[in-house]
Amino acid sequence: MNISQKLYISQKECFDAIIKSVIYDIKQSTGKSKQMRQLEGFSYQRDMSNGARATVKITEVKPYEIYVFETKSRVNTHTTTYAIKSTSENTCEASYHEKIEAEGTVQKLNNMIVGFLFGLFRRKRAKNLLKAIELSVINESKAKKQHTASHVE
Numbered sequence: 001m002n003i004s005q006k007l008y009i010s011q012k013e014c015f016d017a018i019i020k021s022v023i024y025d026i027k028q029s030t031g032k033s034k035q036m037r038q039l040e041g042f043s044y045q046r047d048m049s050n051g052a053r054a055t056v057k058i059t060e061v062k063p064y065e066i067y068v069f070e071t072k073s074r075v076n077t078h079t080t081t082y083a084i085k086s087t088s089e090n091t092c093e094a095s096y097h098e099k100i101e102a103e104g105t106v107q108k109l110n111n112m113i114v115g116f117l118f119g120l121f122r123r124k125r126a127k128n129l130l131k132a133i134e135l136s137v138i139n140e141s142k143a144k145k146q147h148t149a150s151h152v153e
Contacts, residue, residue, distance in 0.1 A: 003126040004095040007134040011086035013141075014094055015064045017133045018082055022058070022067070029056075036061065048073070077101045094133070096126045 007014055019036050026034050029046040043057035052073055060068040071078040081097040
């Protein structure tokens with residue numbers, strides 16, 4: 001699945017928001033604090049929403065451009081890629097790509113059926129995720145401006 005969307009935030013702001021979320025997830029899952037330069041190659045266990053446990057491995061971090069991670073469960077490996085390209089000083093094109101691989105034939109067939117049935121839902125979820133990143137950056141920026149303005153008065 002591929003989703004691309006124009007966001008009204010800079011490439012750097014978008015990437016920073018993704019990495020901030022990743023660092024928070026690592027802290028919640030492991031208790032460890034990480035910096036962006038320590039992420040590539042790092043793997044950790046996390047509990048999924050369905051109660052299963054999965055291993056997350058960060059496979060690529062290219063500052064302000066690409067963030068790739070694999071989530072390996074008992075039956076599937078999900079590879080998720082965020083690619084961000086600047087379109088102007090204050091806008092970017094954010095792409096979300098998700099690939100699911102399975103070991104067994106039955107699981108592959110199951111993934112095809114589920115992918116077909118829930119494809120539109122997953123696409124909508126991915127678009128909402130990109131918009132949520134944009135909104136969080138905008139809201140954080142507004143809060144900083146209000147905070148700065150209240151200290152100037």
